[in-house]
Amino acid sequence: MQHRLRALASLALLIGATSAIAQTNPGSASTKNTRPAAANDKIAPDAAIDRANAYLNSAASLVADFVQVGADGRRSEGKLYVRRPGRLRFEYAQPATLEIVADGTSVSIRDRKLATNDMYFISQTPLKFLLKERIDLRRDVKILNVRETKTGVVITIEDKATFGGTSLIKLIFDPKTFALKQWHVTDPQGYETLVSLFNVDLTQTPDSSLFKINNERMLNPN
Incomplete structure (x- = not known):
């Protein structure tokens, strides 16, 4: 259960991140030739x-590739689809076996692999504020802290979910x-996760069928 909760908490940040990345280079999650401000x-x-809010609200839909590196160094990747408010889908590539879908509620x-399907209300998860309209x-x-380092502007926030406890999130902006x-x-257990996005596409509007929670697949997971 804990690895699924950690995946949900860390991947929640992908939603808000996409528009900020896409503003400078829709095809990459990195920014070239940047330098610290004087x-x-x-x-x-x-x-x-204010600028963080502006970027987080600048796109309501996207398609992107994601890479997640966990505290144990394991790397997972896959495809992300988002349609705010309320809808998202994370498709992990093999050998990972997770799939996360939010249908608006x-x-x-x-x-x-485990043949399990855990259901939560969006309001119970770290996704709740990032999936708002x-x-x-x-x-x-x-907001715990806002500071500027040699590598960027770091906004540290605290997210208190209904289950699982409190997560600390550091957003690093150019x-x-x-x-x-x-x-x-x-x-809440102290595990750290790094998430990156690549090949962000804001021109696509993902089909509504991608965000349908399939009850038949819950009963027949393979």
């Missing part, structure tokens, strides 16, 4: 939060373009 150009915390975490970090989460470069999630 000391007298450092962004104020309130301005950083519920979230299904299906493990083909309108995201507001000041309103939706507790100081000039404010493209989201990477993010780290520390779950």
